[in-house]
Every structure is written in C-alpha cells, then in structure tokens.
Amino acid sequence: MALSKELFDAILNGDAKRAHAATETALAEGAEPMQLIADSMVPAMDEVGKLFEAEEYFVPELLLAGRAMKSAMELIKPLLVASGQKMAVRVIIGTVKGDLHDIGKNIVASMLEGSGFEVIDLGADVSPEAFVAAVKERQPHIVCMSALLTVTMPAMKTTIDALSKAGVRTQVKVLLGGAPVTSQYAKEIGADGYSENANGAVGLVKSLLAVA
Numbered sequence: 001m002a003l004s005k006e007l008f009d010a011i012l013n014g015d016a017k018r019a020h021a022a023t024e025t026a027l028a029e030g031a032e033p034m035q036l037i038a039d040s041m042v043p044a045m046d047e048v049g050k051l052f053e054a055e056e057y058f059v060p061e062l063l064l065a066g067r068a069m070k071s072a073m074e075l076i077k078p079l080l081v082a083s084g085q086k087m088a089v090r091v092i093i094g095t096v097k098g099d100l101h102d103i104g105k106n107i108v109a110s111m112l113e114g115s116g117f118e119v120i121d122l123g124a125d126v127s128p129e130a131f132v133a134a135v136k137e138r139q140p141h142i143v144c145m146s147a148l149l150t151v152t153m154p155a156m157k158t159t160i161d162a163l164s165k166a167g168v169r170t171q172v173k174v175l176l177g178g179a180p181v182t183s184q185y186a187k188e189i190g191a192d193g194y195s196e197n198a199n200g201a202v203g204l205v206k207s208l209l210a211v212a
C-alpha cells in the first residue's frame, strides 16, 4: 500500500496531528517511508501549490501544510536515516539566501543521511558567506543548494562565485535542486549537477564521488 489518502488529505488540509497519525498508521501497515513521501506527501504539497496559484489558498494555508508535512517527516526521517551505514563522505546542504522553503531540502538531507553520508544542514536563508565559511571550516566533499523561488535562484550563482573567490570551489562538487531549478540552469552557472528529486540527489553524490 503506497498511497495513504488519509496522509494526503491531512497535509492538504494543514492538519499536523492528523498527518502524524496517518503516517503512524501507514507505517504500521507496512508502507515504505520513501513511497509515502513520493506518493502521498509530495503530491499533497503540489496540490497545495496549485490551490495557492488559484488563489484558493493563501500563505497561512501554505504554512499549515508545511507544518503537517514536517510532523509526518518527524516519523519518517529516523527510518530513512537508520537505513544507512556511515561513509566517509561529508555533505553541506542549505536553502539559499532569501529563501525560507526547507521541506524539500530536509527530505534531500534525510535521504543523503539515510544513504550513509555525513550531512551538515545549514538550514534555510543561508548567505553565500555562510556557505563559504562552512566549506572552509568543515571541508565537505559536496555542497548542496536548494531554491524554491525564481527570485532566489540567482543566489545559487552568487554562492558559487563566492566559493570561487574564496579559492575553495575546486575542493567541492556543487549540486543544485528545487522546483524552479533546471539542469540547464545548473550548467549555465557552473554547478556540477542537478536533480529534480531526493533519490536523484543520492545517485548524483554517488556518481560524482564514484562511491558504490
């Protein structure tokens, strides 16, 4: 049973308690954590986005849906993380400056952790300077950036430029993601890779670093 209609409805209606309970039930019934994300949670957020575009939902509804998504992730994240064995690969991840969307970034972070990578999550609204400081201090192999707004996408380029200026760009591979980002854009601004989802992010890290 992949799709939990109850979880989908709970997120769509911004009901965090119901989302938590629906997740518990679905997991107890044997649903795979990743499939719950792909078949119930992400489609629910897509629907929320459509309702926002149609001006049936407004920012408060987006916030409530985001909270419902997070309360479901509280149960799912430990399961994703537990499935991995630690590898000597360090990843820094953050949502770029000016952008507060962190749900997708959090899923990517959990999936990477679940695949055994060490993940340092800088949070949302991360300035280029903060990315540079973290790279210097933590010496990661990979830097992942997320952006959900077309107006914050340029901060990805500013961050890559800041990494170059600080002399650390060649030490790391830079991966991009987030709904408005494309592989074309990633190429244009000099990133090393792009993926449209969290599974792809794991594959990209593995292929870029040639780990099994």
Ligand code: B12
Binding pocket: 042, 045, 046, 047, 048, 049, 050, 052, 053, 059, 062, 063, 065, 066, 098, 099, 100, 101, 102, 103, 104, 105, 107, 108, 144, 145, 146, 147, 148, 149, 150, 151, 175, 176, 177, 178, 179, 180, 194, 195, 196, 197, 198, 199, 200, 201
């Ligand atoms: C929830 C939400 C919010 C919440 C965010 C809560 C939170 N903590 O994240 C709140 C209410 C804060 C919010 C605010 C705003 N939002 Co908003 N929001 C959304 C909504 C409905 C869902 C986003 C989401 O979580 N999707 C689910 C996740 C799982 O998907 P995802 O983020 O795309 O991530 C996946 C992939 O992209 C990928 N990925 C993501 N990051 C990365 C990184 C890497 C490295 C890789 C490889 C992959 C990867 O993997 C993820 C998992 O598969 C979207 C609509 C939509 N359908 O996307 C609008 C949307 C993004 N918001 C929008 C807007 C306009 C705003 C506001 C400007 C509204 C306002 N007037 O105030 C503000 C901006 C605030 C700010 N400065 O950031 C627009 C953006 C339009 C645009 N193109 O620029 C959208 C598209 C809605 C719309 N249709 O108009 N929002």
